Amino acid sequence: MTILVIAEHDNTVVKVATLNTVAAALKLGGDVHVLVAGHNAQDAADAAARIAGVTKVLLADAPQLAAGLAENVEATVLQVAKDYIHILAPATAAGKNLAPRIAAKLDVAQVSDITAVVSPDTFERPIYAGNAIATVRSADPVKVLTVRTTAFDAVAAEGGAATIEKIGAPADRGLSQFVSREVTKLDRPELTGAPVIVSGGRGLGSAENYARVLEPLADRLGAALGASRAAVDAGYVPNDYQVGQTGKIVAPQLYVAVGISGAIQHLAGMKDSKVIVAINKDEEAPIFSVADYGLVADLFNAVPDLVNALG
Template identity: 65%
Template sequence: MSILVIAEHDNQTLNSATLHVVAAAQQIGGEVTVLVAGQNVHAVAEQAQHVAGVGRVLAADQAVYAHHLAENLSALVVDLANGYTHILAPSTTTGKNVLPRVAALLDVSMVTDIIAVNAANTFKRAIYAGNAIATVQSEERIILATVRTTAFDAVAAEGGSAQIETIDLAKDAGVSQFVTEEIIKTDRPELSAARVVVSGGRGVGSGENYHQVLDPLADKLGAALGASRAAVDAGFVPNDMQVGQTGKIVAPDLYIAAGISGAIQHLAGMKDSKVIVAINKDEEAPINAVADYWLVGDLNDVVPELVSKI
């Protein structure tokens, strides 16, 4: 068996999500090849080269892949597909944009958001917002799957010695073009990879109060900031901070939920956290059922007191 992993990166640094996908690939078995497509990606290819368990790195350094447009990247993957039994990508915005297009072009079905590998063609995935686990078997000639990164421990970023091969394929689908992007820069850890996450919900009351109350706690703990969909929909924080089924899936060592009732869609995005702490005025809030520790109280009083004790 041979497995192609589509690397996620920003043309400078390999995203840690790729390390989790490589871990899933190793459980499937066979040689693991990592595809690094972008522009001026020599540094990224070298990082992928040293990832433990990677046998080969394909570097597609072309301007048409600079912004990872799904139409162009999927065409590249299709051209490479026949040499592989499996093609994997992380269950991120990019992975979920590219891989379904590849599946359509190859005329095969795909398995989404796998959380465990039972066999080379058999996987587990969460359904019904994580309330049930389905075992799925694929008989396709090429198995395509997106990987829930929080379900697999990352492989080591060092220790590998893969060969780097340059590929000259460059196809511009001509149906989309990059216009602009706005990237929010922050000194905090990236939400999906943070060891500690502090999240706020509708209960924080406003965007101003969100930051006034939760920022000091996050600063003390070196935590990433997250939010429920209700807080995002209310305009308290931008949507890239949303945790949940329609946001980011996180599984930190510590998850602190302040003013979050715990709708099933939110729980689906954080219930795999190792320790969950809930702060809510409602003692019957659904999140209390999954919390390891929960405190009934006003977050405006509880959180500042907690900060003063740390």
């Protein structure tokens, strides 16, 4: 049995989500191959070859793959799909865009957001915003899966010695065009991979308060900054800060929720965090139902006091 993992990368570095997806693939019990589809992506292929547990890397290198447009990557996957029983992608924005296209072209049902591998044809996935777990068995000849990365510990990025095989890339499908990309560069860790996250909600009241109150705490903890959907909708922070069912799914070692009531949509994105600390003046706030430590207090007093206590 051979499994294909579609790598998420920037043509130079393989992203951590790929390591989590390889971990899920290894639980299926077969040889794991990784597809790197990009342009001038030899560095990414070399990095993929060093991932523990990977036996082969397929490198498709062509200008039409440079931006990772889903239509062109999908065509590349389809030309090798016949060799695989399982095709996996991380359940990130890129993976969620790509995997359904592959499943549709293969005429199979995708199994989305898996959190556990029961057997090669049976998987667990959350439903009802994570309040229930469904066990899904697929009878399709090819299983197309997206992997909730927070459910699988990342394999080691070093230690493997996979071979690299270059494959051709189909011509540009011409169905979409890359126009531009605006990249936000932060000195903080990336939200989905950070060991500590400080998140703010509507209780902060404004974008100015969000920055004034939360940034010093995040600086002391070396944390990434996140937010509830209410804070994003109110314009306190950009969309890429959003944690929740329609935002980013995270599971850090420490999650500090400040002024977040704990709507079910938000809880679905962070309740697997190892330790959850909640600060809210409403003692009935749902966030306290999942918090390991809760402080009922005015955040405008409690957070500065906490920063001072941290030295």
